[in-house]
Amino acid sequence: MHEARSEVEFDALVVGGGIAGCEAALNIANNGYTVLLVEKDLSIGGKMILLSKVFPTLDCGACITTPKVSEIARHTRITILTGSEVGSISESDNHRFKAGIVKHPRYVVDEDCTGCQLCEEACPVNVSDQYQFHLVGRKAAYIPFSIASPRIAAIDMENCTLCGACEKVCPTKCIDFTQEEEHWTVSVKTVVIATGFELFDPLGMPRYGFGLYKNVITSMQMERQLAPTRPFHTVLRPGDGKMPDRIAYVLCTGSRDTSVGNPICSQICCMYSIKQAQLLMGALPMADVTIYYIDIRAFGKGFNEFYEQALGMGVNFVKGKIGKIIEKDNGNLLLRYEDVSTGKLHEAEHDLVVLSVGVLPNKSMQSVFQDLSLLEDTYHFIKQDDPILNPARTSIEGVFVAGTATGPMDIPDSILSAGTASAEAISHIIQSQ
Amino acid sequence: MEVVKGQTFRYRREKYEVPAEAKEQLKYYVKIKKAILDALKENELTIAQLSEILSLPKHEVVYYLMTLIKYGFVQVGAIDEMDEYYTYKRLK
Numbered sequence A: 001m002h003e004a005r006s007e008v009e010f011d012a013l014v015v016g017g018g019i020a021g022c023e024a025a026l027n028i029a030n031n032g033y034t035v036l037l038v039e040k041d042l043s044i045g046g047k048m049i050l051l052s053k054v055f056p057t058l059d060c061g062a063c064i065t066t067p068k069v070s071e072i073a074r075h076t077r078i079t080i081l082t083g084s085e086v087g088s089i090s091e092s093d094n095h096r097f098k099a100g101i102v103k104h105p106r107y108v109v110d111e112d113c114t115g116c117q118l119c120e121e122a123c124p125v126n127v128s129d130q131y132q133f134h135l136v137g138r139k140a141a142y143i144p145f146s147i148a149s150p151r152i153a154a155i156d157m158e159n160c161t162l163c164g165a166c167e168k169v170c171p172t173k174c175i176d177f178t179q180e181e182e183h184w185t186v187s188v189k190t191v192v193i194a195t196g197f198e199l200f201d202p203l204g205m206p207r208y209g210f211g212l213y214k215n216v217i218t219s220m221q222m223e224r225q226l227a228p229t230r231p232f233h234t235v236l237r238p239g240d241g242k243m244p245d246r247i248a249y250v251l252c253t254g255s256r257d258t259s260v261g262n263p264i265c266s267q268i269c270c271m272y273s274i275k276q277a278q279l280l281m282g283a284l285p286m287a288d289v290t291i292y293y294i295d296i297r298a299f300g301k302g303f304n305e306f307y308e309q310a311l312g313m314g315v316n317f318v319k320g321k322i323g324k325i326i327e328k329d330n331g332n333l334l335l336r337y338e339d340v341s342t343g344k345l346h347e348a349e350h351d352l353v354v355l356s357v358g359v360l361p362n363k364s365m366q367s368v369f370q371d372l373s374l375l376e377d378t379y380h381f382i383k384q385d386d387p388i389l390n391p392a393r394t395s396i397e398g399v400f401v402a403g404t405a406t407g408p409m410d411i412p413d414s415i416l417s418a419g420t421a422s423a424e425a426i427s428h429i430i431q432s433q
Numbered sequence B: 001m002e003v004v005k006g007q008t009f010r011y012r013r014e015k016y017e018v019p020a021e022a023k024e025q026l027k028y029y030v031k032i033k034k035a036i037l038d039a040l041k042e043n044e045l046t047i048a049q050l051s052e053i054l055s056l057p058k059h060e061v062v063y064y065l066m067t068l069i070k071y072g073f074v075q076v077g078a079i080d081e082m083d084e085y086y087t088y089k090r091l092k
């Protein structure tokens, strides 16, 4: 059983509420048009809202994301559906698109939740916290993270034992276990796809030992360890709680590597690793940080200076290709690598290894369009009509693309790309009137 | 069944089974939580010491201990002379 809503009209549908989707929605709404923003996660903000600080300015990620996210949440012309997915999009009459949207139940009445977290405190369940990239636990009744938007609770029904503890303590009685899926049908004049990217899963590279060796972690796990709302009280090895002092970064993990099916450069991992190395030297002043790289891609404004700053701080850069990682009995890790400049093989010992995982395409929109063909490029990102002259247009007239849904890029470029997509979308709305 | 506000979990319980894995997971967490808090009753302990007392791999101790810190049951103690390992103490 599910609740069906009658057809609702908006000027624009934005799919994906990361920084690119948020920026596009805001631009369109600020120009007087109505926007429906559909986000599959429980909060908008995408990957950016979970970052510690951002390169190259080292601004606090949360501090620069939160004002934007709350501006969107308060905007009278933007309707946000979180925990929701676009099931289908088809062409309808009068140059409009018809979209079918599924809103998954949150089991909490959004308007009544005050975010007091009493349900969270009462919930006896503990499950792995996906927003801390599985380094700690969370409850089954939970607020995704402290700066989530909307900052309201959700019940994780897969792990809930239906004990009723959350409902008993909720002061506004807003927990509602009778909720079912809601199905919306919306009619829009234009669509902006901003579904972002997926991270490479290093389980696909067994020679690095991720999953097996607990002191091999991903860059996103390190990003969380460096954030103010970190999973641990300081930076620690997940394997035994030791404060690490010889940390290695393995760049290009899952990028520029045909053996894992991703031949292209992810563009961001050199810079975010250099950023994390600098933050680590601040957090653990006695630590040695070594970055194993093939090439350093520091192409943006201020990026090379940022790299030189890291060199000046004592970050060790080794031009070396990692062959294999082996764990020692004490949890330390031996990195076997080829020195690219001499061709010689070496071995180095570290006590924590961070895999700088790459950017992969998010293919979730490919099956959504019906009777319309959304083309993808060679690398399975959404194909731009012309990457130089029309970077926001797709193979479907009236459907635009923003941010990393088109390919790897950093935050400033995602925002620029969203600016282009929203300008195109506004122009399309005006022309279709 | 009549739906009563504040008791809607009863309605869901009538209609759906609680997944067996969810029940197992809760049981395991309750057991580990009790074991860690009991072990920390008298002394501040390191992760290695907890691992030995509980016969639990160190990475599992890290995961549950950090979770118990997050929930306000455990507090961080002191770090050793080598600046490597902390001790942890019971809070509640």
Ligand SMILES: Cc1cc2nc3c(=O)[nH]c(=O)nc-3n(C[C@H](O)[C@H](O)[C@H](O)COP(=O)(O)OP(=O)(O)OC[C@H]3O[C@@H](n4cnc5c(N)ncnc54)[C@H](O)[C@@H]3O)c2cc1C
Residues within 6 Å of the ligand: A015, A016, A017, A018, A019, A020, A021, A038, A039, A040, A041, A044, A045, A046, A047, A048, A051, A053, A054, A055, A056, A084, A085, A086, A194, A195, A196, A197, A198, A199, A219, A220, A223, A268, A272, A275, A362, A364, A365, A402, A403, A404, A405, A409, A410, A411, A412, A414
């Ligand atoms: C470890 C790490 C550190 C980084 N550090 C920096 C940094 O310091 N500086 C910097 O400039 N960049 C940094 N980046 C890059 C930055 O994260 C990206 O540039 C930025 O997040 C791209 O934003 P986006 O909106 O395009 O995509 P995303 O952040 O991926 O957002 C996409 C959104 O769409 C949603 N979505 C996906 N599919 C669907 C669907 N089918 N329906 C509805 N919603 C959907 C997702 O849930 C998500 O909310 C870092 C990246 C990583 C991995």
Ligand code: SF4
Residues within 6 Å of the ligand: A251, A252, A253, A255, A256, A264, A265, A266, A267, A268, A269, A270, A271, A294, A295, A296, A297, A356, A358
């Ligand atoms: S940005 Fe750097 S680490 Fe990432 S794939 Fe490109 S060269 Fe490798």
